[in-house]
Amino acid sequence: MRIPYAPSGPAEPTPENLAIYDRIRERRNPRPLIPLDLALLHNPNIADGYNTLMGAIRTHSSFPFALAELAICYVAVLNSAVYEWTAHAPIALKAGAKRAVLEAVLNRTWRGTTDHVAVSVDEEMVLEFTEQSTKNIRVEEELMERLKARWTDRQVMELTMTVGGYNMVSRFLVALDVTESNGKTMEMPVEQ
Incomplete structure (x- = not known):
C-alpha cells in the first residue's frame, strides 16, 4: 500500500472511535477487519460513513x-x-x-x-x-x-x-x- 495501514485498534481510543471500530467489526463479522478497513481507518469518521453506506448498499437493497x-x-x-x-x-x-x-x-x-x-x-x-x-x-x-x-x-x-x-x-x-x-x-x- 502506498501509505501504511492504520492499526487494528484506534490510535485515539475515545468512546466514539471505539464505537466506530466496533461497528466496522460487526459488519465484517465473523471476519476480522480487512485491508480496506485499515486503509480507511486513518480517519475513523470517514471509515464509519463508508461502513454505513456500503453496508446499506450490500444488505438493504431490493435490487437482484x-x-x-x-x-x-x-x-x-x-x-x-x-x-x-x-x-x-x-x-x-x-x-x-x-x-x-x-x-x-x-x-x-x-x-x-x-x-x-x-x-x-x-x-x-x-x-x-x-x-x-x-x-x-x-x-x-x-x-x-x-x-x-x-x-x-x-x-x-x-x-x-x-x-x-x-x-x-x-x-x-x-x-x-x-x-x-x-x-x-x-x-x-x-x-x-
Whole structure:
C-alpha cells in the first residue's frame, strides 16, 4: 500500500472511535477487519460513513443480488481494481451469476452471444448501465427508460448507488494500492 495501514485498534481510543471500530467489526463479522478497513481507518469518521453506506448498499437493497454483484465485478474490470474483483467474483457466483457470463465480463466479451455465452436481457442492461455510468458518467436516456420499464424507481436508484459506490471503492483501492494488487492479473474464481 502506498501509505501504511492504520492499526487494528484506534490510535485515539475515545468512546466514539471505539464505537466506530466496533461497528466496522460487526459488519465484517465473523471476519476480522480487512485491508480496506485499515486503509480507511486513518480517519475513523470517514471509515464509519463508508461502513454505513456500503453496508446499506450490500444488505438493504431490493435490487437482484446476483445482478448487483455482476455490476460490481464489471466496475472492478473497468477500473482495473484487482482486489475488488477478487473479493466480489466469488460472491457473484454464489449469488447465482452464471460463470460463463462472469467470465465474459472479465474478458469484456459479454455483448451479444459469443462462444455460446448467452447474456440475458437483464444482465445486458445492467452491464451496459455499469459501463456507461463508469466510463461516461452520463447514462443514455434510452437505457434509463428500459431500466425504469423493468425495475422500480427504488431499484433503479439502488443499481445507480451500487455502481457509483463501487466506483468510489475501486478508485480508492487502486489509488492507494490497497493489498498491493495493482498490476496483478484478474482471474476467475476456482470452481467449487
